[in-house]
Amino acid sequence: MKRKITLALAAILVLAVIGVVAAWPRAQHVPSRSPEDWAATPANIQRGAYLAHVGDCAACHTVRGGAEYAGGRAIETPFGRLYAPNITADRTHGLGNWSADDFWNALHNGRSRDGHLLYPAFPYPNYTRVTRADSDALYAYLRSVPPAAVPNRAHQLTFPYNQQVALMGWRLLYFRPEVYQPVPERGPVWNRGAYLVEGLGHCSACHSARDRFGGSAAGLEGGLIPMLGWYAPSLNSPREAGLAEWPVEHIAQLLRTGVAPRATVVGPMAEVVRASLQHLSDQDTIAMAMYLKALPPREAPAGAAPEPVPEVVLQQGKQIYADRCLDCHGADGRGLPPHYPPLAGNAALTVANPVNAIRIVLNGGFAPGTAGNPRPYGMVPYGPVLSDAEVAAVLTYARNSWGNRGEMVDPREVNRYRNVPLD
Structure with missing residues (x-):
């Protein structure tokens, strides 16, 4: 009897392995049109630099205060901590010994030069859509980045997420290599x-x-x-x-x-x-x-209507708004865009999950400094001067004024985000 059970389990295991192999996303190889596509020409490097901005590559591959693209930035995940690698032209720690095919394989198939599977914190499920020509230009640019002899740091993931077999299972469920096909x-x-x-x-x-x-x-x-x-x-x-x-x-x-x-x-x-x-x-x-x-609109099923907000909470929030917010956002909630964004009809304020609004009130709201907005206006943080209940009250008031309709903000949720790091 035991022998039959053992043979049955073995047969099931074999069939499962065959199924995995059959369903395994095959690596795709698209050759370069010509070595000229990844040659270190000024045109290729300039184009690759532009594509690096599109992909926001420096954001993950540059640690604050460190050499650009030298890696080391920690990326926190629910499964542990990952560290972005060095992608400068360094021959020991970076891409100095990589070929254009190696780079394409990482971008498109999620595999490193030595064949091991990459974690999708490197967003190859998106990058797989990049054309070979753009991959080659990006490679040409990164090979022009001055080499930085910064060793790569080992990831700190919990078991079983630190095992390649677990990553194989993830890829089977969630990843298919595919170049973008125009419509x-x-x-x-x-x-x-x-x-x-x-x-x-x-x-x-x-x-x-x-x-x-x-x-x-x-x-x-x-x-x-x-x-x-x-x-x-x-x-x-x-x-x-x-x-x-x-x-x-x-x-x-x-x-x-x-x-x-x-x-x-x-x-x-x-x-x-x-x-x-x-x-x-x-x-x-x-x-x-x-x-x-042009994205097809997708409306989430309407939930239950928000419960009526106690008048005492609305009055408390109204007073706080008059004291702290009115000068910028106005009595009518229309603000003074683009410097002071409107609150009336602002979906970012009334969205079901109020976390962003909570964090802005606690820590301040700061637009980025850009060429088109070089001196951005900002909102001061009110976390040091408002209690959890007061933050909840003023947000509840704003979420239910000027035609807005949102659920009451819970002070406990405010407290949950009071000490969350900003980055």
């Missing part, structure tokens, strides 16, 4: 925007919810950014970013400068605008804006 009926501008948003821009890395295994949901439907404690709003929901109702020019302005008539970026998005998006051409920001505006 002919959409036209060149929309396709350029889709290519940037879905590929090097890796917008879904933040603007999509993740499950317990770190898998990203399809689309750009918003989600809490793991470990950072900021909510990246849905880009296709009228109740959140509501970009379908924006003029294309305003979306492009927000991407390029960090401020627009309807919104100001803060938190992680401010870093993205400062380090990445402000360096894009007008044509590319317009293309991204057109693509984002």
